[in-house]
Amino acid sequence: MDHLEIPLNIYQQIPEGIRNLSPTEVRRIFPHPTIIRLKGRDPKPLFLSFLLHANEQSSFFVLQKLHKYISENELPRDLIIFVGNVYAAEKNKRFLEDQQDYNRIWQEGKTAEHYLAKRVLDYAKTQGPLFASIDVHNNTGANPHYGCINKLDREYIYLASLFAKTMVYFRNPGTVQSVAFAELCPSVTLECGQSGDAQGIERAFQLIVDCLNLETLDHPSPSSDVHIFHTQGQIKIADGVDYSFSDREADLIFPKEFEKLNFSPLPEGFTFAQYSGDGFPLHVFNDAGEEISSEFFVKRGDRIEMKKEAFASMFTTHREVIAQDCLGYLMEELEL
Numbered sequence: 001m002d003h004l005e006i007p008l009n010i011y012q013q014i015p016e017g018i019r020n021l022s023p024t025e026v027r028r029i030f031p032h033p034t035i036i037r038l039k040g041r042d043p044k045p046l047f048l049s050f051l052l053h054a055n056e057q058s059s060f061f062v063l064q065k066l067h068k069y070i071s072e073n074e075l076p077r078d079l080i081i082f083v084g085n086v087y088a089a090e091k092n093k094r095f096l097e098d099q100q101d102y103n104r105i106w107q108e109g110k111t112a113e114h115y116l117a118k119r120v121l122d123y124a125k126t127q128g129p130l131f132a133s134i135d136v137h138n139n140t141g142a143n144p145h146y147g148c149i150n151k152l153d154r155e156y157i158y159l160a161s162l163f164a165k166t167m168v169y170f171r172n173p174g175t176v177q178s179v180a181f182a183e184l185c186p187s188v189t190l191e192c193g194q195s196g197d198a199q200g201i202e203r204a205f206q207l208i209v210d211c212l213n214l215e216t217l218d219h220p221s222p223s224s225d226v227h228i229f230h231t232q233g234q235i236k237i238a239d240g241v242d243y244s245f246s247d248r249e250a251d252l253i254f255p256k257e258f259e260k261l262n263f264s265p266l267p268e269g270f271t272f273a274q275y276s277g278d279g280f281p282l283h284v285f286n287d288a289g290e291e292i293s294s295e296f297f298v299k300r301g302d303r304i305e306m307k308k309e310a311f312a313s314m315f316t317t318h319r320e321v322i323a324q325d326c327l328g329y330l331m332e333e334l335e336l
């Protein structure tokens with residue numbers, strides 16, 4: 001296993017040099033994945049996870065703001081910060097070709113990245129009960145800011161509601177950081193808009209400051225104010241299907257403003273795509289990995305229509321994301 005091992009550094013402070021760096025220069029201060037362990041007044045640590053997807057740069061800017069905050073204020077609570085895929089951050093990539101996705105490694109697995117995640121998780125477990133865990137991400141589509149939770153307990157909902165009133169509940173994929181940490185403490189993944197979005201950075205930072213100062217997350221959230229969506233299916237394009245988001249000639253053509261559909265209802269009868277090829281070009285997989293596309297879509301002539309209403313999330317037009325991950329998710333709104 002030794003030759004596979006990814007180094008994991010442990011620091012006792014955020015290096016001063018972070019002030020003037022850009023995200024692609026991160027390895028000047030974090031040559032390898034790093035845990036930063038900071039002592040504060042309240043010893044129950046807040047866990048932060050940054051740069052798991054290394055082209056989602058907002059978490060780097062949050063870390064810069066946090067460095068400034070800590071240099072000006074006494075830290076109200078212990079902090080554990082994991083700075084993840086610095087190798088891919090250097091190249092502004094989600095992850096490198098020879099790597100695993102750093103946000104799909106938080107369950108048992110045999111790769112060097114899985115072993116790294118296990119060491120981080122084991123370390124966090126030795127630091128006593130955690131106050132909460134916050135994993136900071138961006139997405140590529142036109143999405144509002146929202147938090148993802150993996151348990152519907154009120155501390156989890158309250159934590160996410162401090163960031164945004166819209167939230168997504170999911171259990172799949174179960175290999176993400178927030179699912180693993182949800183077993184230890186209230187846990188949230190923040191989707192802070194597109195990489196570098198200033199308002200998203202500010203909101204994430206404010207949530208962290210709130211969590212440093214709050215004594216408990218055990219508060220009710222006003223249900224009229226909070227919208228929780230549950231992912232029902234992950235949409236993938238079938239292998240080998242030629243697709244397009246413009247008028248370009250392709251067998252499968254999605255609407256031009258595809259990313260603007262995020263968090264809006266796709267009503268029954270809505271034309272999801274045009275398709276002129278053979279067979280059915282889309283897969284929808286539920287949490288159990290079962291194909292459920294016929295529950296959501298119906299083909300009428302060359303139109304693929306919604307068979308029942310669903311909400312869109314994480315819809316993206318980025319071919320790299322579509323190939324590595326998916327086209328997006330279909331959701332229902334939960335009544336709480």
Ligand SMILES: [Zn+2]
Pocket residue numbers: 053056103137138
């Ligand atoms: Zn991400």
